[in-house]
Amino acid sequence: MVQLVEDKLDIDTYLELRESVHFHPLTRDQAEKGLKNSLYTLVAYQDGRAVGMGRIVGDGAIICYVQDLIIRPEVQRQGIGGLLLDSLKDFVIREAYEGTMVMFDLMCAIGREEFYKKHGFISRPTKELGPGMIQYLTIGESGKEKTEDISGDIKKGE
Numbered sequence: 502m503v504q505l506v507e508d509k510l511d512i513d514t515y516l517e518l519r520e521s522v523h524f525h526p527l528t529r530d531q532a533e534k535g536l537k538n539s540l541y542t543l544v545a546y547q548d549g550r551a552v553g554m555g556r557i558v559g560d561g562a563i564i565c566y567v568q569d570l571i572i573r574p575e576v577q578r579q580g581i582g583g584l585l586l587d588s589l590k591d592f593v594i595r596e597a598y599e600g601t602m603v604m605f606d607l608m609c610a611i612g613r614e615e616f617y618k619k620h621g622f623i624s625r626p627t628k629e630l631g632p633g634m635i636q637y638l639t640i641g642e643s644g645k646e647k648t649e650d651i652s653g654d655i656k657k658g659e
């Protein structure tokens with residue numbers, strides 16, 4: 502039996518779930534600020550243990566972005582990721598204004614395309630839509646951008 506808990510994700514659980522799927526490590530400050538500024542978080546519990554999570558970042562009206570959708574490897578492919586994704590979408594629909602269109606989006610990890618397609622996402626670019634684009638900024642001392650390229654590390658995990 503899986504239970505979803507809203508907006509109670511703590512830093513240790515967050516860092517541990519990220520580590521379980523080899524996402525790149527975050528500092529505690531980074532994790533704390535990221536969680537605090539999330540619009541919504543969900544944790545999936547199974548037998549009292551946190552087995553998955555997902556969160557929404559964005560503005561709640563125009564764009565809502567799925568971040569850190571994570572299911573521990575030992576409980577993947579049991580429908581928990583799908584349940585979390587559907588529940589994140591429900592939140593976005595509740596938040597948005599009637600009669601408007603909201604962008605519900607994400608960056609897909611390699612090999613997860615089929616999972617997201619099953620849940621209604623399309624992959625860009627299409628004939629009409631350009632590609633999603635990203636820049637990884639490495640922050641050095643005094644808040645300055647460092648030139649060191651860490652995108653290779655990022656590719657190993659979100």
Ligand SMILES: CC(C)(COP(=O)(O)OP(=O)(O)OC[C@H]1O[C@@H](n2cnc3c(N)ncnc32)[C@H](O)[C@@H]1OP(=O)(O)O)[C@@H](O)C(=O)NCCC(=O)NCCS
Nearest residue numbers: 522570571572577578579580581582583608609610612616
């Ligand atoms: C992607 C992820 C969230 C999916 O969660 P899940 O609980 O395993 O997914 P569900 O059980 O709800 O859905 C399973 C279906 O999605 C698809 N799917 C899920 N994981 C897949 C994978 N690794 N490769 C291919 N298809 C996959 C399949 O169609 C699968 O159906 P099937 O088991 O009948 O073949 C989970 O695998 C995960 O946390 N992965 C590691 C972290 C990650 O990459 N997160 C996504 C970042 S964009």
